[in-house]
Amino acid sequence: MYDVVVIGAGPVGENVADRIVRGGLTVAVVERELVGGECSYWACMPTKALLRSAAALNAARRLPGAREAVTGELDAAAVLRRRDAFASNWQDDGQVSWLESAGITLYRGQGRITAERVVEVTGADGSTTTLTARHAVVVATGSGALLPDIAGLRESAPWTSREAAAAKEVPARLAIIGGGVVAAEMATAFTGLGSAVTMLARDGVLHLAEPFAGERVAQSLRQAGASVHLEAEVASVSRDGAGVVHLTLTGGAQVDADELLVAIGRTPNTQDIGLDAIGLKAGEWLHVDDTLRVVDVDGGWLYAAGDVNRRALLTHQGKYQARAVGDVIVARARGGAVEDGRWGRHVATADERAVPQVVFTDPEVASVGLTAAAAQTAGLRTRVVDYDLAAVAGSALHADDYQGQARMVVDEDRRVIVGVTLVGPDVAELLHAATIAVVGEVPLDRLWHAVPAYPTVSEVWLRLLEAYGR
Numbered sequence: 001m002y003d004v005v006v007i008g009a010g011p012v013g014e015n016v017a018d019r020i021v022r023g024g025l026t027v028a029v030v031e032r033e034l035v036g037g038e039c040s041y042w043a044c045m046p047t048k049a050l051l052r053s054a055a056a057l058n059a060a061r062r063l064p065g066a067r068e069a070v071t072g073e074l075d076a077a078a079v080l081r082r083r084d085a086f087a088s089n090w091q092d093d094g095q096v097s098w099l100e101s102a103g104i105t106l107y108r109g110q111g112r113i114t115a116e117r118v119v120e121v122t123g124a125d126g127s128t129t130t131l132t133a134r135h136a137v138v139v140a141t142g143s144g145a146l147l148p149d150i151a152g153l154r155e156s157a158p159w160t161s162r163e164a165a166a167a168k169e170v171p172a173r174l175a176i177i178g179g180g181v182v183a184a185e186m187a188t189a190f191t192g193l194g195s196a197v198t199m200l201a202r203d204g205v206l207h208l209a210e211p212f213a214g215e216r217v218a219q220s221l222r223q224a225g226a227s228v229h230l231e232a233e234v235a236s237v238s239r240d241g242a243g244v245v246h247l248t249l250t251g252g253a254q255v256d257a258d259e260l261l262v263a264i265g266r267t268p269n270t271q272d273i274g275l276d277a278i279g280l281k282a283g284e285w286l287h288v289d290d291t292l293r294v295v296d297v298d299g300g301w302l303y304a305a306g307d308v309n310r311r312a313l314l315t316h317q318g319k320y321q322a323r324a325v326g327d328v329i330v331a332r333a334r335g336g337a338v339e340d341g342r343w344g345r346h347v348a349t350a351d352e353r354a355v356p357q358v359v360f361t362d363p364e365v366a367s368v369g370l371t372a373a374a375a376q377t378a379g380l381r382t383r384v385v386d387y388d389l390a391a392v393a394g395s396a397l398h399a400d401d402y403q404g405q406a407r408m409v410v411d412e413d414r415r416v417i418v419g420v421t422l423v424g425p426d427v428a429e430l431l432h433a434a435t436i437a438v439v440g441e442v443p444l445d446r447l448w449h450a451v452p453a454y455p456t457v458s459e460v461w462l463r464l465l466e467a468y469g470r
């Protein structure tokens with residue numbers, strides 16, 4: 001018997017367990033694959049390692065003096081080796097030792113809920129262990145890649161983000177179905193590694209971001225040699241005996257490639273976790289209240305955090321939920337006060353309108369909060385201010401021919417910023433200032449007193465305020 005049982009030891013499950021132990025309760029986590037989850041081995045870490053070396057090389061090539069020192073091409077094999085190290089060679093010993101040192105008990109196997117507060121673990125050898133939770137069960141099982149229903153696709157052995165992130169070789173030709181975050185980052189990574197990339201972006205590139213973000217990323221991919229097809233729909237796929245993948249688009253056009261990556265979104269890992277035993281539907285996203293408690297389940301003992309609740313499919317946001325859910329379970333177990341008002345300790349308020357994200361393309365796309373379109377849909381009376389990032393002194397110093405754009409979306413009724421998007425080389429590290437402005441609801445009048453250092457790219461903040469007017 002444990003106070004809490006967590007199913008899934010990805011970044012979110014690990015952090016939930018950590019908060020539970022810090023709160024003085026006992027916890028078991030159940031993991032069927034590698035402790036550390038998708039993020040550590042097949043998502044955030046390996047993909048950023050695949051991207052980083054080409055980004056550094058491109059940065060050097062943008063600067064006279066450094067450019068002349070670049071005398072060779074990217075060493076793809078060395079990049080893959082560095083990626084292997086960032087994926088811990090797909091071994092989880094390091095994370096397992098951390099769990100042990102944190103006082104968290106690990107059970108390896110498939111976790112399934114069999115009744116209220118009861119989880120059965122089926123090990124690889126078929127053995128079963130029954131775990132009972134005194135207070136709560138937390139589902140942190142994450143998500144997997146979604147495959148569309150395209151004729152011949154499954155038989156053609158496509159890559160999902162997993163195979164792309166863990167690729168042992170760089171394919172000469174890579175076709176990508178999708179135009180979202182995974183597709184854009186992988187197109188950037190594999191173009192940098194030397195593949196001839198064809199991106200089939202049915203709904204545009206990064207279509208949920210500000211329109212200029214996708215336009216700039218598509219343009220830069222094309223300049224780097226990739227072929228980007230907007231509004232392209234794949235009708236059928238086949239792989240021939242020589243291993244070549246043939247894609248037929250609606251309209252008849254043909255694309256041939258050595259590998260095909262499908263990146264069209266995610267599906268929750270809830271197919272086989274026992275949801276039917278408690279009246280929920282297998283394979284569905286888990287709906288939660290603001291304290292991350294699953295709605296439609298009696299007794300208030302079931303929580304869901306991270307990708308599986310679909311609030312924000314990002315590691316940092318899932319870990320933020322983990323801190324709230326771990327703390328609220330401890331508070332409820334001890335009969336303590338639950339701080340569930342907006343921005344309270346036990347709720348994940350930032351999920352609503354203040355989610356930061358960096359897309360590690362070249363240029364990078366860093367955003368937080370609402371886009372202009374989303375703010376309009378939300379019914380806000382807004383003013384949109386754009387600024388050319390290249391016109392900032394710090395940008396010109398950062399790289400010759402620096403190109404980028406900044407946008408802030410202001411809620412005119414409250415005179416606070418509700419969204420910021422920055423597109424340009426190395427804008428990732430600028431994002432947190434924007435996140436603080438949005439979460440803190442810092443009045444524009446006060447922001448004038450937050451003076452950016454000269455000559456940094458951050459001076460764009462002053463320029464945006466000047467463009468807005470005082």
Ligand SMILES: Cc1cc2nc3c(=O)[nH]c(=O)nc-3n(C[C@H](O)[C@H](O)[C@H](O)COP(=O)(O)OP(=O)(O)OC[C@H]3O[C@@H](n4cnc5c(N)ncnc54)[C@H](O)[C@@H]3O)c2cc1C
Pocket residue numbers: 007008009010011012013030031032033034035036037038039042043044045047048109110111112140141142143161165182269272273305306307308312313314315316317318
């Ligand atoms: C290619 C790619 C790149 C990404 N890059 C970034 C990035 O740069 N930054 C960012 O913030 N986010 C990124 N993401 C998103 C990020 O990976 C996810 O948001 C994050 O991994 C979610 O964490 P999680 O713990 O909820 O789920 P997961 O990381 O999916 O972990 C869930 C764990 O639960 C285990 N599990 C599932 N079912 C069971 C069961 N029944 N029993 C036992 N164990 C089970 C799984 O094996 C897994 O280990 C990326 C995603 C992809 C696909």
Ligand SMILES: NC(=O)c1ccc[n+]([C@@H]2O[C@H](COP(=O)([O-])OP(=O)(O)OC[C@H]3O[C@@H](n4cnc5c(N)ncnc54)[C@H](O)[C@@H]3O)[C@@H](O)[C@H]2O)c1
Pocket residue numbers: 148177178179180181182183185201202203204206207263264265266313314357358359360
């Ligand atoms: N740097 C990061 O923060 C990062 C990196 C990678 C992934 N992620 C997370 O992982 C999640 C999954 O990323 P993703 O790119 O798979 O999903 P996504 O939702 O970002 O993009 C999916 C894309 O596929 C298109 N699409 C959907 N169905 C299609 C179909 N049948 N045929 C063709 N195109 C179709 C959509 O229009 C969209 O452009 C995202 O929510 C993202 O937050 C984050």
